[in-house]
Amino acid sequence: MSYQLEFRHLRYFLAVAENLHFRKAAEKLFISQPGLSRQIKQMEDDLGVQLFERNTRRVKLTKVGVYLQSEIKRNLQNLDQILSHAQLLEKGIVGDLRFGYVGSAMQNIIPNSLLKFRNENPKALFSLMEMDNQRQIDNILSGDIDIGFVRMERVPKGVHSKTVLTENFCLVLPKNHVISKYNFKALKQLKNESFILFDPNYSASYYEKVMQIFDESGFTPIVTHNTIHATSIFKLVKNNFGISIVPKSLQSENEDGIKFIELKKISQKTALSVIWNQKNRNPMLKEFLKHL
Numbered sequence: 001m002s003y004q005l006e007f008r009h010l011r012y013f014l015a016v017a018e019n020l021h022f023r024k025a026a027e028k029l030f031i032s033q034p035g036l037s038r039q040i041k042q043m044e045d046d047l048g049v050q051l052f053e054r055n056t057r058r059v060k061l062t063k064v065g066v067y068l069q070s071e072i073k074r075n076l077q078n079l080d081q082i083l084s085h086a087q088l089l090e091k092g093i094v095g096d097l098r099f100g101y102v103g104s105a106m107q108n109i110i111p112n113s114l115l116k117f118r119n120e121n122p123k124a125l126f127s128l129m130e131m132d133n134q135r136q137i138d139n140i141l142s143g144d145i146d147i148g149f150v151r152m153e154r155v156p157k158g159v160h161s162k163t164v165l166t167e168n169f170c171l172v173l174p175k176n177h178v179i180s181k182y183n184f185k186a187l188k189q190l191k192n193e194s195f196i197l198f199d200p201n202y203s204a205s206y207y208e209k210v211m212q213i214f215d216e217s218g219f220t221p222i223v224t225h226n227t228i229h230a231t232s233i234f235k236l237v238k239n240n241f242g243i244s245i246v247p248k249s250l251q252s253e254n255e256d257g258i259k260f261i262e263l264k265k266i267s268q269k270t271a272l273s274v275i276w277n278q279k280n281r282n283p284m285l286k287e288f289l290k291h292l
Contacts, residue, residue, distance in 0.1 A: 009043045010072050012036055013051065017069040020059045077143045078281070096125035097284050098145040100136040102203065103230050105149035105272055107249045109165055117291050124284060132202040132228065140277050146285050148275040151206040151247070155275055164292055165272040169213065170251050171261040172237050172244040181261045187217040194242035196233050199226040206270065210245055213268050234258055247272075 015025040016036070026033040044051050051065040061069065084096070101110055106128075114126060129145065136148035140159055155161045171190075173179060179189060200207035214221045224242050227233055233244045238257035247270045251260045274292055276285060 005043060005046055009039060010076065012039045013043060014069065014073060014076075016040060016052065016059070017061055017065060020061070022059065074143065096127065097147060097282065097288055099126065099128045099147050099149070100131045100139055100145045101128065101149040102133065102136075102151055102272075103130055104151070104247045104249045106130070107252075109249070109272060110149065113288075113291055117288055121284075121287065133205075134201075136275065140275055143277070143280070146276060146280055146282050147288065150273055150275055151203050151270060152273070153205045155273075158278060159275050160278050161273045161275045162289075162292060163271045163273045165249065166269050167248040167272075169210070169245050169263045169266070169268065169270060170248050171263060172233065172246055173259050173261065174237055174240050174243070175257050175259050177243070177259070179261070180259070184261050187213065187263070187266075188219060190243060191217075191219040191221075193222070194224040195221040196225040196227065196236045196242040196244045197221075197223055198233075198246075199228050202228040209268055209270060213245065213263070213266055216266065216268075 012025075012029065012031075015029050016022060019025045019028070022036055022040075023033050026036040029036065040051065049064045050062050051068065053060040053062055099110065110128070118124065131139070133150045133152045136145065136150050137156060137159060139145040140148050141156070149164075150161075171179075171184075171187075197210060198206060225236055227236075230246060230250050233246065234255055236242060237244055238255075245263070248262060249272070251262075274289075276289070
């Protein structure tokens with residue numbers, strides 16, 4: 001079976017599939033709309049399939065089109081990675097790794113891991129992007145990142161997970177708060193306080209774990225602020241907008257205006273896990289995982 005398809009046909013198809021509008025796709029591709037229509041028709045004729053349902057009101061992918069969009073996009077991403085790696089090798093760089101992470105992973109785990117890895121692989125490149133758990137999962141599956149550092153109990157099929165840190169939670173209080181590590185007995189002492197917590201959309205499973213702490217303490221917290229950044233939590237606590245609960249890895253002695261009390265007696269712990277796609281063929285990934 002022989003096809004007359006060229007690489008440009010795949011790019012044209014993906015552009016129309018993404019926009020579902022021939023004129024908009026043509027503008028992004030810097031070609032004429034009639035020319036784009038002819039190329040898509042040629043692709044359909046060569047394959048003997050219908051990729052789009054067209055009428056005067058809309059353009060819609062057929063079942064075949066939906067399948068091809070997913071597979072072509074995935075395989076072109078793999079091709080991009082292969083070509084990028086070849087270019088790095090030409091420059092004397094052995095490879096690159098793209099990381100996603102939740103903020104608390106940047107305190108110790110990632111810096112220590114990268115320093116150790118860099119010592120043995122001085123010609124490796126790294127890129128780091130802070131993002132929530134779900135976005136990391138999406139980017140792992142799409143191939144946009146190689147490794148993620150998440151706080152979640154379960155991951156979808158096709159994603160591998162390995163726990164790299166299990167730790168206690170800590171209370172975060174203003175420096176002048178009457179409760180200190182010397183007179184703190186139970187969380188219920190703070191049931192009338194306003195709480196500042198990580199947004200549940202940032203990590204639903206992490207948020208649920210924190211809610212379990214309150215359940216076991218016998219009260220429902222007054223949550224006045226949600227945020228996705230630890231620095232925002234610390235600033236709000238420092239300015240007496242409320243108190244918080246965070247993973248111990250975010251504890252810092254250098255944070256002015258706030259103090260931490262480790263919650264050693266509660267049953268809840270929080271785990272930081274590394275995740276990756278089992279289909280990822282980046283040769284640097286296996287090397288990095290050895291260091292964990």
